[in-house]
Amino acid sequence: MDQVSRYKVIATPDEGYWCLKVPSIERATQARSIAEITPMAKDLIEIMTQDPRIEIDVDYDLPAEVAEAVELKRRAAELEQLAQGKQKAAAMALRDKGLTLRDIGKLLDISHQRAHQLIKAQ
Template sequence: MNEFRVTAQRSGGWWALEVEGPGLRRPAHTQARRLDQVEETVRDLLAVRFDVDVNDRTAPTWKITVVPALGEELAAEVARTREVRREAERLRADAVSHSREAARRLHEQGLPHRDIGVLLGVSHQAVSKLLAC
């Protein structure tokens, strides 16, 4: 697998892209309107550069790493935000797991869904979903 690094620099209403990696003597350049379009744009550029049909199953596999040039402070803030969001997702998954177990145990004690909902701080409909899994 060939790995390519793409530096994305905001330029007007576009992202100016500088692509570096194996087989490129010097960086290749292209542009994209939005960050979610960068990978496809770079794959197209590489396909043209290396004369490869990207739809061919035997086409080479390219790992593309996009690095937006945001400045040190803003890049750190974005990284921290992503870290906090990952932690929040982990906590959400833990909360569902614990809620499911508690709902199951309360249900085994004969409590109705509405009472379980009050105890767990969720709706009785959510209790039904927890117990269905």
């Protein structure tokens, strides 16, 4: 079985298109959209190396404010998932203290129906 070659592609937005740089072959090409990045990069690499078994890793070179927004969104989703995982234990602890479903919902910023679901879930 032939070995697959991996190539790093750096994609940078520039005036309505993506500039694609492939450092390992010291070449570049363009793509009109994110959907075109992989096929355009693969075409360039195949032409330059004559290697048909290619996999690419795309690194996006984005303006700082975009990269920050993407990272914050990723972290927010991670924290939301963590919070949801802790809600059941929190709801159970509050219920053990004798609080009503409405109070539990208010404290956890969820509906009393959701509090009930968390407590009844196995």
